[in-house]
Amino acid sequence: EHETMVSSKVQRDKLIGGLLAPGFDEQSCLSRYQSVLYRKESPHLLSTYLLERLREHEARQKKCGPHTQSYKKAIEQLKSGQGTTVGDCNYLVWVSYSGLGNRILTIASAFLYAILTNRVLLVDGDKGTADLFCEPFPETSWLLPSDFPIKQFRNFSIGSPESYGNMLKTEAIRSDGSFKGPIPAFLYLHLAHDYDDYDKLFFCEHSQQHIQGIPWLILRSDNYFVPSLFLIPAHQEELLRLFPQKDAVFHHLGRYLFHPTNVVWGLITRYYDSYLAIADEKLGIQIRVFETQTGPFQHVLDQVLACTLKEKLLPEVNAQQSIVSTRNVKSKVVLVTSLNSGYYERIRNMYWEHPTTNGEIISFHQPSHEEHQDSDKKMHNMKAWAEIYLLSLSDVMVTSAWSTFGYVAQGLSGLKTWIMFKPENHTAPNPPCRQVMSMEPCFHAPPFYDCKSRRGTDTGKLVPHVRHCEDMSWGLKLV
Numbered sequence: 001e002h003e004t005m006v007s008s009k010v011q012r013d014k015l016i017g018g019l020l021a022p023g024f025d026e027q028s029c030l031s032r033y034q035s036v037l038y039r040k041e042s043p044h045l046l047s048t049y050l051l052e053r054l055r056e057h058e059a060r061q062k063k064c065g066p067h068t069q070s071y072k073k074a075i076e077q078l079k080s081g082q083g084t085t086v087g088d089c090n091y092l093v094w095v096s097y098s099g100l101g102n103r104i105l106t107i108a109s110a111f112l113y114a115i116l117t118n119r120v121l122l123v124d125g126d127k128g129t130a131d132l133f134c135e136p137f138p139e140t141s142w143l144l145p146s147d148f149p150i151k152q153f154r155n156f157s158i159g160s161p162e163s164y165g166n167m168l169k170t171e172a173i174r175s176d177g178s179f180k181g182p183i184p185a186f187l188y189l190h191l192a193h194d195y196d197d198y199d200k201l202f203f204c205e206h207s208q209q210h211i212q213g214i215p216w217l218i219l220r221s222d223n224y225f226v227p228s229l230f231l232i233p234a235h236q237e238e239l240l241r242l243f244p245q246k247d248a249v250f251h252h253l254g255r256y257l258f259h260p261t262n263v264v265w266g267l268i269t270r271y272y273d274s275y276l277a278i279a280d281e282k283l284g285i286q287i288r289v290f291e292t293q294t295g296p297f298q299h300v301l302d303q304v305l306a307c308t309l310k311e312k313l314l315p316e317v318n319a320q321q322s323i324v325s326t327r328n329v330k331s332k333v334v335l336v337t338s339l340n341s342g343y344y345e346r347i348r349n350m351y352w353e354h355p356t357t358n359g360e361i362i363s364f365h366q367p368s369h370e371e372h373q374d375s376d377k378k379m380h381n382m383k384a385w386a387e388i389y390l391l392s393l394s395d396v397m398v399t400s401a402w403s404t405f406g407y408v409a410q411g412l413s414g415l416k417t418w419i420m421f422k423p424e425n426h427t428a429p430n431p432p433c434r435q436v437m438s439m440e441p442c443f444h445a446p447p448f449y450d451c452k453s454r455r456g457t458d459t460g461k462l463v464p465h466v467r468h469c470e471d472m473s474w475g476l477k478l479v
């Protein structure tokens with residue numbers, strides 16, 4: 001009996017508390033069931049209701065997914081151009097757009113929206129998305145088939161007449177939600193950073209009713225728009241049932257959805273086992289610089305050191321003594337990620353040239369320095385994903401303001417990281433960093449509109465669990 005208890009515990013751990021479905025072919029995606037060997041158990045509350053809804057969603061993806069009867073029917077309807085007949089499967093198509101961090105955040109947002117509205121999520125496998133992530137749903141595929149009939153969907157943008165916003169603007173959709181012409185088979189949702197006031201009406205309850213009956217939605221976004229979903233009255237109750245711990249939305253959805261493919265898992269595990277596994281403590285430092293020149297910049301180095309020393313994440317060095325006794329001290333590894341190698345080299349040198357005041361032994365590692373963002377290259381994206389994942393295995397983390405790359409690492413880790421404020425005028429800000437209120441990502445471009453009174457409003461002041469972000473005063477995040 002002891003043995004079955006042990007094996008059922010192993011089984012449960014492997015499924016990370018029931019978040020993951022059993023029954024996948026393990027070899028095809030080693031990371032899915034091996035992540036438990038690398039990650040600590042999540043301390044964050046996981047509701048059984050979320051687990052139920054995930055299993056329901058998996059059934060929907062299987063029933064309606066590519067190559068099923070329902071899918072073929074829905075595609076025929078899409079080709080006909082009219083959305084009048086009601087099928088049993090509705091879809092949300094995610095368009096690949098922007099950097100990897102942004103993509104991960106928008107897939108998670110789209111997934112939550114799909115759960116809330118009972119839609120099937122299909123992702124555009126373009127730009128390497130299919131090379132980076134395993135299939136998250138059993139016995140089906142979430143990849144949009146290449147014969148998808150709306151050929152121009154990757155070119156939809158703010159000006160497209162098919163967008164919900166533009167249809168409102170031109171009154172192709174009237175304010176009561178009725179259509180001037182025939183009901184379309186699809187709508188384009190433009191929720192990217194440059195969206196306008198009409199597009200933003202998406203987050204109003206009445207818009208949700210307009211959109212509800214449309215069989216196909218095509219979404220382009222580069223934002224984590226979950227916080228504003230929490231402000232739509234129709235979804236509020238459901239969201240609070242799904243996430244009684246409101247600041248763990250991305251944490252759970254991210255761990256559910258994003259399993260590195262075997263190639264990326266190789267990058268992650270070889271690096272981890274070679275350089276990180278041995279240490280008593282792992283500190284992750286993510287350095288993202290939003291400047292046109294490449295750097296390294298002195299003020300960024302100053303800021304990283306000011307933050308890590310002030311918050312005692314790294315010990316001071318002793319510039320007077322040549323040797324400090326190192327007996328019985330913890331070993332520490334620091335994983336640095338950055339497009340530039342300059343910060344890592346200078347910090348590593350500092351701790352080579354001088355002993356630490358407390359005798360701590362620290363080693364520094366940076367997997368890559370890609371110099372420039374190159375989001376269409378396969379190996380570049382794989383390294384970026386591997387580094388995000390490696391960061392997420394840290395015990396303590398320092399991240400950079402405004403960076404979705406950092407948000408993803410933070411969310412997956414489940415840690416409250418130390419976020420470095422964005423430097424202005426090439427000066428390190430003071431204070432250099434602070435600990436975040438919650439591990440959730442920040443929604444960078446939220447609407448500031450009160451749908452009821454039809455006036456502008458501060459959406460960061462409406463409910464206690466949706467607040468302005470630490471690193472971006474106009475952004476919104478769940479806390």
Ligand code: GDP
Nearest residue numbers: 099100101102337338339373383384403404405
């Ligand atoms: P954000 O721009 O920081 O919000 O993050 P994104 O991930 O959306 O876009 C930045 C992209 O630049 C990443 O996806 C990578 O392609 C690249 N990049 C930025 N920082 C790093 C890094 O530390 N390591 C690696 N390998 N790539 C990075």
